[in-house]
Amino acid sequence: MSTRQRILATALESFGTTGVDGTSLDALARDLDLAKQSILYHFNSKQILFQAVVDEAASEFIAELDSEVDGVDPNDVLAQVESAVRVVFRLALQRPALLGLLREASRPGSSVAVQLTGRLSHHIDAAQGALEHALSDGRVAGTNARLLLFSLYSTIMGVATEVEVMRAMGVEPSLRTLAERRTELLRFLEAALVPQTISAGVTS
Amino acid sequence: MSTRQRILATALESFGTTGVDGTSLDALARDLDLAKQSILYHFNSKQILFQAVVDEAASEFIAELDSEVDGVDPNDVLAQVESAVRVVFRLALQRPALLGLLREASRPGSSVAVQLTGRLSHHIDAAQGALEHALSDGRVAGTNARLLLFSLYSTIMGVATEVEVMRAMGVEPSLRTLAERRTELLRFLEAALVPQTISAGVTS
DNA sequence: TTTGTCCTCTACCAATTGGTAGACGGCCGC
DNA sequence: GCGGCCGTCTACCAATTGGTAGAGGACAAA
Incomplete structure (x- = not known):
């Protein structure tokens, strides 16, 4: 593994857990057992390093998505959602820093x-297009594909990464509860997406 | 407005937008047109200031929730969700830093x-209790009240605060789209919560 | 007037920050 | 052998960090 790759991997881990502002180049160099200036040799500034880490994280995330979605019917929205959930939950378990970095990079x-x-x-465009088709065919409930996709994203990403909120609600983020969480999340999303055959009538 | 209150308000604004690590006491003092040491007189350290800001934000958030939920039937889950959405969206518009601070404080x-x-x-316990009742009465779809509440939280908070993701999906976070976003979110949540009178059968 | 408390200030601090300058060694093509 | 590039290093830097020490003003109680 090249030094450059080592720096990227370690920086991703630290940026994703401690945050960029919370990570100093000195601490990074200590973790790597490397001189800080060697980091700055490969990445001219902290900002450039951050950008490279974001690129790296995006690549990994896309690779995971692609390998999971591979072979799934692009028009089967529910199956696509299921794949996305599986990917995100696997990452939440095995590479939490990667999701943390995505969260960090998408901060307002x-x-x-x-x-x-x-x-x-x-990937966003593809998902949006599939949703639009499903919407116009009546295979999925909703009015606006973009907003629907946005809701799906928020729910999946939140359920997978908001570990502190999870704890507050009495759900320990352990391996034991993970399958349960994923099942309930999928049920929730399916219920939201599948059109009701007859109007249920909201009789509150 | 007392100096202490001014410090709290300004710190909430800065912590909520720039982050705690991204906010220096010097910058804060500059914003306040006050000596840094005056901040440290009222709050002995940055960490203590952060804690006080979190308390302040929690109080404001709770006050908003309470005033909105006041008078709404505690057993009408859908109406409660609607109130919560209304509060969060109003805050997203008028006090984005408050939501930003909640996000910051709930970082893993x-x-x-x-x-x-x-x-x-x-509030969490109350919401959970109401959901449990609704679940056992069959007024709401789902299996686990805690996980359901967690999903609702993630969706609402995400849709309200993930402005960069919103932009990525072609939704400008403007006042014009706000009502539309809220309507679609409510439709989404209702679809997820309202039990289907007859099994719709997931025929993909 | 004196005393004491509250608050804000100037002056200062050691540690850490991101970043620069340049020496040194290994290794490749010549 | 040797010039040149690559990568890592030591040494150093100015600026900024959170935090301390202590002076002094305002004001109320005595």
Whole structure:
């Protein structure tokens, strides 16, 4: 593993857990057992390093998505959602820092938000297109594909990464509860997406 | 307005937008047109100031929730959800920094997460209890009240605060789209919650 | 007037921050 | 052998960090 790759991996881990502002180049160099100046040799500034880490994270995330979605019917929205949930939950378990970094990079006002979303734009467009088709065919409930996708994203990402809120609600983020959480999340999303065959009438 | 209150308000604004690590006491003092040491007189350290800001934010958030929920039938889950959505969206528009601070304080590994969730525990318990009742009565779809509440929280908070993701999906976070976003979110949540009178059968 | 408390200030501090300058060694093509 | 690039290093830097020490003003109680 090249030094450059080692730096990227360690920085991703630290940026994703401690945050960018909370990570100093000195601490990073200590973790790597490397001189700080060697980091700055490969990445001319902390900001550039951050951008490279975001790129790296986006690549990994996309790779995970692609490998999971591979072979799934692109028009079966529910199956696509299921794949996305599986990917995110696996990452939450095995690579929490990666999700943490995505969260960090998509903070309001983030300097790298555009870069990150640019890398994901192809997948976003594809998902949006599939949702639009499903909507117009009546296979999915809703009125606006973009807003629907946004809701799906928020729910999945929140349920997977908001560990402190989870604890507050009495759900320990352990391996034991993980399957249960994923099942309930999928049920929730399916209920939200599947159109009701007859109007249920909201009789509150 | 007392100096102490001014410090709290300004710190909430800065912590909620720039983050705690991204806010220096010097910058804060500059914003306040006050000597940094005056801040440290009222709050002995930055960490203590952060805790006080979290308390302040929790109080404001709870006050907003209470005033909105006041008079709404505690057993009408849908109406309660609607109130919560209304509060969060109003805050997203008028006090984005407050939501930003809640997000900051609930970051994984945050030192103040326990404090924040403790302040909200009463409301969490109440919501959970109402959901449990509705679940056992069959008025709401789902299997686990805690996980259901967690999903609702993630969706609402995400849709309200993930402005960069919103932009990535082609939704400008403007006043014009706000009503539309709220309507679609409510439709989404209702679809997820309202039990289907006859099994719709997931025929993908 | 004196005393004491509250609050804000100037002056200062050691540690840490991101970043620069440049020396040194290994390794490749010549 | 040797010039040149690559990568890592030591040494250093100015600026900023959170925090301390202590002076002094305002004001109320005595």
